[in-house]
Amino acid sequence: MSVYDLTGRKAVVTGGARGLGEGMARALARAGAAVVIADIREDLGKVTAGSLRDAGARAEFVTLDVTAEDSWAQAVPQAIAYLGGLDILVNNAGIEITSLLVDIDAADIRRMLEVNVLGTALGLKHGLRAMRPGGPAGSGGAIVNVASVAATIAFPGIAGYSATKSAVDRLTRVAAMESGRLGYGVRVNCVYPGLVPTEMGNQLAQDMATVGLFPSAQEAATAVVGLTPLGRLGEVPDIADAVVFLASDGARFITGAGLPVDGGMGM
Incomplete structure (x- = not known):
């Protein structure tokens, strides 16, 4: 059996209704995982989950606003109840609002902070609580956060986005350290898509x-x-396959790492 085989694993992908998140959900399902798509877009999310089921995967949709504590508190138990556990969480949901620094709007920065930073932090909180010993899933697992090549380069027009994705990198590394030190059995890594x-x-x-x-x-x-x-x-499968790798036993001794999937742009 391949170390990238996820048969029997249970995964949640935030922002999985479309774009990169949808691609990640499909890649996880192709590797054998049962998948819950967690997204604020109920109509698109249900269509994507239905498409995965039509392709033979076990898939469901739950509503999730990643910026809201009570939404996480409802979505994670719903996902665990459907899946029968939780082994993989992909914190993918994110937004980008372009602006020159001389023109930044405070509301835009706050929105990116809420979705990209707070959303990831809450995902780590509820994912770790669910997967650590004594949690409702309780068997450990893997969390993959989605940062960006923007966290590693100075590209004009994306200062706010770059800052928030840099924060995702730092959250990843601290979460990995806490999980290891406290014996949670959860590996935490991130990818930097181009x-x-x-x-x-x-x-x-x-x-x-x-x-x-x-x-x-x-x-x-x-x-x-x-x-x-x-x-x-980049292409969607480039990023999605890297997420599958980090979620799999092929990455069993990798935690606290950031994997560039950017064609070398951020080197």
């Missing part, structure tokens, strides 16, 4: 042109490719 032309990635490229950093969205994307040694933008 630019992927999902709805969010395409909007970022367009926003770069809107704020005057590039003549067009295409030229913004071309600039990213020019900074990437592998010479292309």
Whole structure:
């Protein structure tokens, strides 16, 4: 059996209704995991879960606002009840709002802090509580947080996003240390995705042109490719397969790590 086989594992993916999160949910399911998609978008989330079931996977949807404590307190028990446990949590939900520093809006920064930083912190809290000994799942497992190459480079127009994704990196490492020291049996790692032309990635490229950093969205994307040694933008499976790896026994001695999945852009 491959060390990347997740048969029998139970996973929750936040922000799994579309984009990278949907790709991660599909990759986990292909590896054999039962998956709960946790998202604020109920309509899209139910469609994605239904599509996974049609493909032969065990999948369900639960409503989750990652910024709300009470939403986590409801969603995690619901997911555990459906799955019969919890072994994998992917803290993927996130937002990006482009702005030059001279034009930042306080409300935009607060929103990114709430979703990207608070949302990840609450995910760590409730994931660790569920998977640690004595928790409602209680068998340990793996948490994978989604940071960004923006946490490792200085790219114009994304100062707020870069700051919040840098915070995700730090949360990951402290959580891994606490989990290890306290015997939780939960590995905690993160990935740094490069630019992927999902709805969010395409909007970022367009926003770069809107704020005057590039003549067009295409030229913004071309600039990213020019900074990437592998010479292309990322694809959803590139990121999703890395998440499967970190969730699997292939990464059984890896915790507190940040895995760049950016074609070398952040080196």
